[in-house]
Amino acid sequence: xxxxxxxxxxxxxxxxxxxxxxxxxxxxxxxxxxxxxxxxxxxxxxxxxxxxxxxxxxxxxxxxxxxxxxxxxxxxxxxxxxxxxxxxxxxxxxxxxxxxxxxxxxxxxxxxxxxxxxxxxxxxxxxxxxxxxxxxxxxxxxxxxxxxxxxxxxxxxxxxxxxxxx
Amino acid sequence: xxxxxxxxxxxxxxxxxxxxxxxxxxxxxxxxxxxxxxxxxxxxxxxxxxxxxxxxxxxxxxxxxxxxxxxxxxxxxxxxxxxxxxxxxxxxxxxxxxxxxxxxxxxxxxxxxxxxxxxxxxxxxxxxxxxxxxxxxxxxxxxxxxxxxxxxxxxxxxxxxxxxxxxxxxxxxxxxxxxxxxxxxxxxxxxxxxxxxxxxxxxxxxxxxxxxxxxxxxxxxxxxxxxxxxxxxxxxxxxxxxxxxxxxxxxxxxxxxxxxxxxxxxxxxxxxxxxxxxxxxxxxxxxxxxxxxxxxxxxxxxxxxxxxxxxxxxxxxxxxxxxxxxxxxxxxxxxxxxxxxxxxxxxxxxxxxxxxxxxxxxxxxxxxxxxxxxxxxxxxxxxxxxxxxxxxxxxxxxxxxxxxxxxxxxxxxxxxxxxxxxxxxxxxxxxxxxxxxxxxxxxxxxxxxxxxxxxxxxxxxxxxxxxxxxxxxxxxxxxxxxxxxxxxxxxxxxxxxxxxxxxxxxxxxxxxxxxxxxxxxxxxxxxxxxxxxxxxxxxxxxxxxx
Numbered sequence: 001x002x003x004x005x006x007x008x009x010x011x012x013x014x015x016x017x018x019x020x021x022x023x024x025x026x027x028x029x030x031x032x033x034x035x036x037x038x039x040x041x042x043x044x045x046x047x048x049x050x051x052x053x054x055x056x057x058x059x060x061x062x063x064x065x066x067x068x069x070x071x072x073x074x075x076x077x078x079x080x081x082x083x084x085x086x087x088x089x090x091x092x093x094x095x096x097x098x099x100x101x102x103x104x105x106x107x108x109x110x111x112x113x114x115x116x117x118x119x120x121x122x123x124x125x126x127x128x129x130x131x132x133x134x135x136x137x138x139x140x141x142x143x144x145x146x147x148x149x150x151x152x153x154x155x156x157x158x159x160x161x162x163x164x165x166x
Numbered sequence: 167x168x169x170x171x172x173x174x175x176x177x178x179x180x181x182x183x184x185x186x187x188x189x190x191x192x193x194x195x196x197x198x199x200x201x202x203x204x205x206x207x208x209x210x211x212x213x214x215x216x217x218x219x220x221x222x223x224x225x226x227x228x229x230x231x232x233x234x235x236x237x238x239x240x241x242x243x244x245x246x247x248x249x250x251x252x253x254x255x256x257x258x259x260x261x262x263x264x265x266x267x268x269x270x271x272x273x274x275x276x277x278x279x280x281x282x283x284x285x286x287x288x289x290x291x292x293x294x295x296x297x298x299x300x301x302x303x304x305x306x307x308x309x310x311x312x313x314x315x316x317x318x319x320x321x322x323x324x325x326x327x328x329x330x331x332x333x334x335x336x337x338x339x340x341x342x343x344x345x346x347x348x349x350x351x352x353x354x355x356x357x358x359x360x361x362x363x364x365x366x367x368x369x370x371x372x373x374x375x376x377x378x379x380x381x382x383x384x385x386x387x388x389x390x391x392x393x394x395x396x397x398x399x400x401x402x403x404x405x406x407x408x409x410x411x412x413x414x415x416x417x418x419x420x421x422x423x424x425x426x427x428x429x430x431x432x433x434x435x436x437x438x439x440x441x442x443x444x445x446x447x448x449x450x451x452x453x454x455x456x457x458x459x460x461x462x463x464x465x466x467x468x469x470x471x472x473x474x475x476x477x478x479x480x481x482x483x484x485x486x487x488x489x490x491x492x493x494x495x496x497x498x499x500x501x502x503x504x505x506x507x508x509x510x511x512x513x514x515x516x517x518x519x520x521x522x523x524x525x526x527x528x529x530x531x532x533x534x535x536x537x538x539x540x541x542x543x544x545x546x547x548x549x550x551x552x553x554x555x556x557x558x559x560x561x562x563x564x565x566x567x568x569x570x571x572x573x574x575x576x577x578x579x580x581x582x583x584x585x586x587x588x589x590x591x592x593x594x595x596x597x598x599x600x601x602x603x604x605x606x607x608x609x610x611x612x613x614x615x616x617x618x619x620x621x622x623x624x625x626x627x628x629x630x631x632x633x634x635x636x637x638x639x640x641x642x643x644x645x646x647x648x649x650x651x652x653x654x655x656x657x658x659x660x661x662x663x664x665x666x667x668x669x670x671x672x673x674x675x676x677x678x679x680x681x682x683x684x685x686x687x688x689x690x691x692x693x694x695x696x697x698x699x700x701x702x703x704x705x706x707x708x709x710x711x712x
Contacts, residue, residue: 017401019594049405050398132397132598134591 010158011062011117012151013055015048015069015103021133022077022126022140026068029122029147037152040161055106060115064158066151067103070140071123078139079125080146082154122150168195171675174202176685177335178277180229181692183651185663185685186511189672194681197660197667198511199651201518201692204488208502211641216242216610216633217386219641223629224380226643227693231379232265232371233622234629234643234694241629242386245616248608249451252601253395254388256593257374259447259458260403261381262620263586264370267410269623270532270579271367271418273689275360278572281683282425283353284343285333289321291347300352303424306416309355317355337677344428353425356417363417367410373403388605395597395604404590411583414576422576426558426569433560435670436568436684438662440465442475442528442649443538444628446621447585458585459578459621462538463523467566472541475523477617480628482644483520483655486513494522494656497630498615500642518692520652520661521644529662530625530649531688532575537565539581546584550577568666571687610636624689625649645694663688 012033018024030047039045044062048055059065071081085107110116124147127137136144152162174184182203188196207226211219219242224235236258243250250258293314300309324331345353368378374391375381383391394400426432445454445461454461454475462472481494490503509515520527528534539547554573555562564570596602614633621627625646632640652661660668663685670680 017397019397019401019404023397047408049408050401051405132594134594 009062010043010064010066010155010160011058012043012045012066012068012155013048013058014046015050015055015067017050018134019132021128021131021135022070022124022137023129024134025070025124025126025136025140025144025147028136029068029144029151032144032148033151036148036165037162038165039155043155043160043162052102053106053109055103056109056113059106059110059117060113062117065117065119066154066158067119067121068147068151069103069121069123070126070129071121072129073123073125075125076139077125077127077137078143080143080150081121081123081125082150083121083123085119085121120154122147122154169675171672171678171681173678173681176682176690178280178682178686179690179692180227181647181690181694183685183690183692184509185667185681187667187678187681189675192671192673194667194670194672197664198515199518199653199661199663200509200516201647201651202509202516203692204504204506204517205694206502206504207643208500208641211638214638215636216245216631216638219631219638220384220386223643226645227691228379229691229693230265230269230623232261232375232381233620233627235381235384236262237618237620237622237627237629237643239384239386239618240620241616241618241631243608243616244618245614245631245633246386246608246610247614248387248606250388251603251606253593253596253604255448256589256596257389257391257604258384259589260586260593261371261375261383262446262622263582263589264367266582266623267414267579268364268367268371269689270575271360271410271413272364273623274418274422274572274576275357276364277689278686279353279357279425280333280336281679281686282343282429283345283357284338284340284350285321285336285354285357286325286330286338287343287345287347288351288354289318289325289347291318291351293318293351296348296351299348303352304416304420306412309352314351314355317358318351320358321354337679340674340677340679342673342679345425349424349428353421356421359417360413363410363413366406370403370406370410373399373406385605387608388603390604392604395593395602400590400594407583407586407590411587414580414583419576419580422573423554423557426573429569430558430560430564432569432683433558433564433567435680436571436666436687437467437566438527438529438665439467439566440523440526440528441534441537442523442530442626443535444475444619444621444626445538446535447582459535459539459581460542460544462542463528464534464537464541465524465526467563469537469541469562469565472538477619477628479524480644481522482648483522485520485656486653487516487519488514489519492656497628497642497644498617498632500630500640500644502642516653518648518652520655521649522655522659525655525657525659527652527655527659527661527665528649529666530621530646531571532578532623532625533565533571534625535621536574536578546581547577550580568684568687575689612636622646624691643694647690647692647694650688651690651692663690
């Protein structure tokens, strides 16, 4: 694995509403990553929650963004996806929040500003994103280790390094 | 020979406060605290609908507005006999929490820090060294040498222009400033960062209160922000809370402890003897048992002995205040009859009345709350206070001081920020299991009386109402700043700030930064204690500060 270019910042961004069960899976993955792992300089984890447009700043500052989120794509709950952002369209509901700008729009703004980074999405088909609750459904919770592995792979591909926390 | 010093007005506060002290042999030997403007909300409220009172009372101030709204709502609810449902209680707790976090952040950085931080000295700092120190103080903070260099450049512009702008009128270069230039630079950088943070923290109020200041979402019997109890809005609140909590944990509390380490002598200056906390954040229907921060009174600094509070033992004296008569009355039968005369520290010298509990002057506010909670064995408080004492290597006695008051404020900010997460989650759990009530109905009685207590950023606040013919017959507010900044009582006992100032060393009577340190540590904000309104015409007086 080659060292991260100091200028090349990798942003791992978990988004979603942690109050709506699987909606918050992106944030849960970020929490698990920051608890269990350490990363080389230039790799940053961010709990993006439902911040919408306010994520524009960290997104524009990064060269490579790994988004973790629930992605509705019509497969069984717990299906893990790796998608280029170009593969996402409106059919793939990238639900963030009905009141706030969703991530696709925020990325479009970054493009207008001429600062759109490369983006990859590590997603999972949710089981339940409409009930109140802070815990994931079983089908999604059981896939968190796999999601973490996917994110770690992506970090490596982007030139970052990681190790387990002692 | 004793020398008199008058500081009028005390700046970097809210409202209009005058402090006069007598200095002999380099120490304050006597002190008088005067509030030189009149309030008069009590008079405005007479004859109005009790349900509207909260909208008026929160106009007592433009800073901690919500608190007077809530005290008033509780007071009317007590009178009409209604208890707001759990969700309303939680929303109110969250809004009160926001108020305290916001006020304390602003107070420490923007109203108080410059008494300890010499911003001009920050120009001499080495940004690389400052970055190293900052990382030791808080590893989570992100402060590179280039960040500090940028702050220095901005500061240099101010100084070069000959205009210090918002930093004007400090006693820069005064020998009482003890921080090394690098620490001054770090604190100045955080002063600027806190300016941005406080704006974001205030947005939490807007989520459930529609706006800040002067929130709109209370009603007698509950709250009206019904449509905001949805996942998007609660999550928005949660994220603003997280950001604020990060700032408190990684910037505010570490800064206070770091700065305090250079000023340990202030752990023996500026103390008072007696403390009163009404307590705050009801976690159930029963009060005071369910209060998260407990209610209690401490006399003569006996931390091990926290008394229950008997509200019948509260009276307000007017002997040294510009009001008719000299009877000390309980607020439920209190009077507001202004009788202005000349300012004379031997006779009458303040628009503030002098509240007393069991005949004693009581300090209220963050330090009182922390001491009462500590004395009652409140776990989070005990841990944070013990940690702070250990880190600073000072005895528990140091809590009774200007330093203790400032550290206590930071400690309680963290305690409340930590607790708020639980209230947010409780709200979520309630909604999840279908508990959606936000209002309880009631009937307005022809005659009733009530009391509403809360403990707000600056201390114990109480509103008392008497209802006749469904209208307000009498209304009295006994506010924290009246407790802390009031004058002497009929027995001649000084108020808490007056007491705290006595014994303070004064290095240079022309630049009495030491007075500011102690007075500011009380977070004086006398807008609620006094207002500029003519009781006959309701006309606002114009006044000029030279």
